[in-house]
Amino acid sequence: MEVMPLEDSEEEDSSDGTISGDESDEDTFMKFASEDLQQCALLAADSISDSFFPRTTQIILQCQRGKWVPRLREPRDLFGVSSSGPLSPTRWPYHCEVIDEKVHHIDWTPSYSEPVYIPTGLEEEPLYPNSSEDTVVYLAEDAYKEPCFVYSRVGGNRTSLKQPVGDRDNTLMFEARFESGNLQKVVKVADHEYLLTVRPDLFTNKHTQWYYFQVTNTQAGIVYRFTIINFTKPASLYSRGMRPLFYSEKEAKTHNIGWKRIGDQIKYYRNNPGQEGRHYFSLTWTFQFPHSKDTCYFAHCYPYTYTNLQEYLSSIHNDPVRSKFCKIRVLCHTIARNMVYVLTITTPSKDGDSRKRKAVILTARVHPGETNSSWIMKGFLDYILGGSRDAQLLRDTFVFKVVPMLNPDGVIVGNYRCSLAGQDLNRNYTSLLKKLFPSVWSTRNMIRR
Structure with a gap:
């Protein structure tokens, strides 16, 4: 009550x-x-x-x-999503610049396994010395305006956005000021070569691994080279055949093709020491865009945003069948006041014996850059809310408590590992600081109850 x-x-x-x-x-x-x-x-x-x-x-x-x-x-109802109203608007740190355009990708399951890159031994290790002739074509400075989280607002920075730089002839245009996007700086070092820097997790100076950005003004048939220069992990799956992810809006519209692994001349290698002697690692690859004047995206792994989650939960809530045994509530609010949802999945009890059922707790996305966990969680929810006999038996036997996204703030701003507290939530389950780590504190409290 x-x-x-x-x-x-x-x-x-x-x-x-x-x-x-x-x-x-x-x-x-x-x-x-x-x-x-x-x-x-x-x-x-x-x-x-x-x-x-x-x-x-x-x-x-x-x-x-x-x-x-x-x-x-x-x-x-206490549900966080409702068919009678809009989804909860996404809240950003007030200083984060956010474009008005909403990024949308189609769902697509390829009929083949992800292609693995097999090294030829001839891959280059580009090392670009600083040059006054290099052109900065993209620079996101808003991330460093505050040393720590201050407050949030819907839509982030409401002032006029500085547009990416470019001569608009044969120069690619870059953008990452959208949900889950991450790109700090792009320098054009040759006609078709670009040096990229990814942004550390907000309010930290580390965890540079996740990237997700848009590229426009493309030209088909030209071999471009992209090199990200500030990764910090010595070992990477890119050294074992993984390729960058690519998405083309024209391919999606004309051929219904979504994200796919691409690239040639892929190499992950240690570059020159950075500040204070810290070593950084580079990822380089070459690629030919399939269409001219296309809007394309590159990403480390298949993106799954907070908005994707809200739309999925809304579809469950509006489904007359699934909503009977899946109830969606708000577990808590994050530091930025975004909702952390909890799903209760079980067959409604008619004789009051539901408390006799054992509980199964599942959580995902404590690390924002591990987007695969959200896709695995979606697969689990599709199964447990489905009509199979096994799913029905599981719902009759257990009460499932599911927290599908523990770190919405980190997901929204494009962090790789941390929340807006600048800390790894996965290392703070025992913390008593509820206001600093509300999602893991509330999850732990839910388990204890």
């Missing part, structure tokens, strides 16, 4: 708006709360099982003639 003051009554209010006596609004409210609300049961989002998935009855407090008068309002 929820208690909430009602400033604007849904019914006609005969109150004169004054407070009689020496009691203030706050004193009257606190007196009422302490004396009478002890009998109200709070339906928590982390309860292990709720018989029939009940809704909350809310007590509305109306100020009438200077007194707080309680009344009951019809039960309301």
Whole structure:
């Protein structure tokens, strides 16, 4: 049961708006709360099982003639997504520049396994000395405006965005100021060669591994070389045949082809020491775009954004079948006030025996750059919410508590490992700092209950 003051009554209010006596609004409210609300049961989002998935009855407090008068309002769902309203808007650190354009990719499952790159032994290790003739064609400076998280706002920085630099002839145009995007700087070092730097996790100076950016003004038939120069991991799957991911909007529109692994002359190697003698590693590859004047994307792994999750949860909530045994609630809010969702999946109990069922806890995406965990979680949810006999048996036997994205803030801003606290959530499950690590704290509390 929820208690909430009602400033604007849904019914006609005969109150004169004054407070009689020496009691203030706050004193009257606190007196009422302490004396009478002890009998109200709070339906928590982390309860292990709720018989029939009940809704909350809310007590509305109306100020009438200077007194707080309680009344009951019809039960309301506590779900974080609703068919009657929009999805929760994505909140960013206030200083982050965000473009208005919404990035969308089609879902596509190729009929073949990912192609592995087989080294020829002739791959180059480009080392580019600094030159005054080099042209900076993209620079994102907003990430370093604050040393730590201050506050968030919907849509991030609302000031006029600085447009990427370029001569618009044969120069590629780059962009990464969108959800989960990551690209710090691009330097054009030759006609068709580009030196790229990825951004560290916000409010840290490390964890440079995740990249996801847009490329436009492409020309077909030309061999381009891209080199990312500030990776920090000595070992990489790129040394074992993994290729960068590529997406073409024209390929998606004309041939229904989505993300795929591409590239030639791929090599992962140690480059010159960086600041303070720290070693960095480079990833270089060559590629020919399939179309001219195309909008394309490169990524480290298959992107799965916070918006993708919200749209998926909304489809579950609006499904008359799946929503009967999958209820979606808000476990907590992140530092940036984005919602962390928790799903309760089980067959509704008719005789009150749901609490006798054992609970199974599943979580994903504690590290933002590990997007494969979100795709695995989606596959699990598709299965457990499906119509197979095994899925039905599992729902009849267990209560599944699922937190599909533990680190929405990190996912939104394009971090690789950390939250906006600048810390790895996977190393803070034992922390008592609820405000600093709300998602892992709430998950741990849910398990204990």
